[in-house]
Amino acid sequence: MSADVIKTDAVxxxxxxxxxxxxxxxxxxxxxxxxxxxxxxxxxxxAELYPEKPIYDVxxxxxxxxxxxxxxxxxxxxxxxxxxxxxxxxxxxxxxxGGFRLTTDDGTVFESKVxxxxxxxxxxxxxxxxxxxxxxYEGKSVFYSVRKMDxxxxxxxxxxxxxxxxxxxxxNLQPVAKSLTLLHRRSEFRAAPASVxxxxxxxxxxxxxxxxxxxxxxxxxxxxxxxxxxxxxxxTTFEQPLEVMLPFFGLTMKLGPVADWGLQLEENLIPVDTExxxxxxxxxxxxxxxxxxxxxxxxILSGFHEGALMAQQVHKYVYPDKKLIFQxxxxxxxxxxxxxxx
Amino acid sequence: MARITxxxxxxxxxxxxxxPGMTVMEAAVKNSIPGIAAECGGACACATCHVYVDKAWxxxxxxxxxxxxxxLDFAFDIRPESRLSCQIRVTEALDGLKxxxxxxxx
Ligand SMILES: Cc1cc2nc3c(=O)[nH]c(=O)nc-3n(C[C@H](O)[C@H](O)[C@H](O)COP(=O)(O)OP(=O)(O)OC[C@H]3O[C@@H](n4cnc5c(N)ncnc54)[C@H](O)[C@@H]3O)c2cc1C
Ligand code: FES
Numbered sequence: 001m002s003a004d005v006i007k008t009d010a011v012x013x014x015x016x017x018x019x020x021x022x023x024x025x026x027x028x029x030x031x032x033x034x035x036x037x038x039x040x041x042x043x044x045x046x047a048e049l050y051p052e053k054p055i056y057d058v059x060x061x062x063x064x065x066x067x068x069x070x071x072x073x074x075x076x077x078x079x080x081x082x083x084x085x086x087x088x089x090x091x092x093x094x095x096x097x098g099g100f101r102l103t104t105d106d107g108t109v110f111e112s113k114v115x116x117x118x119x120x121x122x123x124x125x126x127x128x129x130x131x132x133x134x135x136x137y138e139g140k141s142v143f144y145s146v147r148k149m150d151x152x153x154x155x156x157x158x159x160x161x162x163x164x165x166x167x168x169x170x171x172n173l174q175p176v177a178k179s180l181t182l183l184h185r186r187s188e189f190r191a192a193p194a195s196v197x198x199x200x201x202x203x204x205x206x207x208x209x210x211x212x213x214x215x216x217x218x219x220x221x222x223x224x225x226x227x228x229x230x231x232x233x234x235x236t237t238f239e240q241p242l243e244v245m246l247p248f249f250g251l252t253m254k255l256g257p258v259a260d261w262g263l264q265l266e267e268n269l270i271p272v273d274t275e276x277x278x279x280x281x282x283x284x285x286x287x288x289x290x291x292x293x294x295x296x297x298x299x300i301l302s303g304f305h306e307g308a309l310m311a312q313q314v315h316k317y318v319y320p321d322k323k324l325i326f327q328x329x330x331x332x333x334x335x336x337x338x339x340x341x342x
Numbered sequence: 343m344a345r346i347t348x349x350x351x352x353x354x355x356x357x358x359x360x361x362p363g364m365t366v367m368e369a370a371v372k373n374s375i376p377g378i379a380a381e382c383g384g385a386c387a388c389a390t391c392h393v394y395v396d397k398a399w400x401x402x403x404x405x406x407x408x409x410x411x412x413x414l415d416f417a418f419d420i421r422p423e424s425r426l427s428c429q430i431r432v433t434e435a436l437d438g439l440k441x442x443x444x445x446x447x448x
Contacts (some may be wrong), residue, residue: 130446250416
């Protein structure tokens with residue numbers, strides 16, 4: 001959280017492969033960028049959905065995994081010193097004099113001359129368990145992430161899940177909560193073994209409870225949970241009293257705030273032209289999986305191409321008085337200086 | 343060729359032809375069967391292709407491997423017959439397979 005406004009040439013929304021390569025293309029044209037992503041690391045779908053899977057159609061790289069591609073892109077864009085803001089979601093985007101103002105869910109404010117939306121399939125959002133009425137408790141007694149530990153102080157907390165988020169928050173919230181119960185469908189955990197050991201030690205010492213089962217019903221009123229019905233693996237049910245519940249069931253892609261920015265949308269995608277990849281709003285560009293145009297293919301290589309063309313138009317907005325001369329990285333000493341190889 | 347029947351939560355049945363070698367998830371997506379989101383495209387990374395394998399077919403479809411079992415933690419209403427359909431490979435032996443689709447993937 002910062003009270004100061006961050007001023008920059010371009011804000012890139014999304015640190016997927018396409019957002020990352022946009023840093024490169026903009027950087028070559030002296031456009032400084034800040035990159036924002038709700039995830040805690042770069043790579044978008046490549047890092048979140050298939051880090052270990054091979055990709056075979058990135059030109060000149062016969063095979064590369066999602067994570068390797070991300071790492072290589074990060075290396076390639078390093079010379080341009082883009083600043084990354086992870087764990088933050090861009091919530092608001094509005095036009096101001098001479099550009100745009102963007103505000104994140106954490107309250108960070110950016111002012112930029114252009115905006116590049118590289119939001120892919122949308123922002124990665126925690127899955128909401130399909131429990132009847134769960135919406136009414138969200139934000140008051142059902143949380144999908146922990147922003148302030150204070151919200152859990154002296155409360156009866158139920159954490160559901162067996163992954164790293166569930167285990168990490170079990171360990172972190174245990175000292176703060178009045179009581180803490182970890183609920184998981186089985187006694188094996190996908191979380192890091194060290195965290196599992198620590199959690200089991202806390203169970204041993206009586207500081208937390210671990211129970212097997214799955215929540216089937218929520219009980220409470222006016223947004224305040226009082227308990228949950230839990231189905232145990234043997235099919236019997238029991239009542240679990242609680243005040244706060246934290247379900248951790250992984251992430252799913254949801255279009256999210258992009259829908260609220262007044263842009264023209266077609267089936268949750270942003271239509272762009274195929275010359276500049278600009279949206280219905282001048283100065284706002286959309287590249288990668290989030291955009292649509294006749295013949296669009298949701299491929300990494302297409303997103304890279306879109307970034308290169310987008311950057312040409314951005315240059316015109318950022319440097320209206322400068323004429324852009326087309327150059328190759330192979331032979332331009334000017335570009336090579338920017339890349340730090342000369 | 344194997345015939346696979348998808349049963350929706352409301353009881354609606356759809357039977358499709360699947361080529362051996364493809365996955366049950368792919369057979370569903372190819373035939374636009376509702377209720378199989380398959381967000382990660384079969385990478386066993388999203389748990390949005392959750393199905394319940396009909397009792398009679400539990401043995402023929404086999405047991406989930408470790409990675410699938412871990413990923414099932416991210417699905418809801420897990421039962422002993424829960425599987426991720428992207429991890430069930432179609433063979434001639436699965437001709438007649440019946441799977442149920444949960445009310446909601448997430
Ligand atoms: C299993 C699988 C296999 C694939 N295999 C291939 C392949 O072999 N070859 C190929 O070319 N493509 C492949 N793809 C597709 C490829 O991964 C996508 O085309 C690519 O990831 C798109 O990149 P992107 O940067 O546009 O978006 P994404 O990778 O989706 O990244 C978008 C990022 O934006 C963030 N974001 C969105 N909204 C906001 C917001 N409001 N605030 C903050 N952050 C936000 C998201 O959290 C996300 O991290 C595959 C996809 C999957 C799922
Ligand atoms: S399609 Fe994602 S886990 Fe099966």
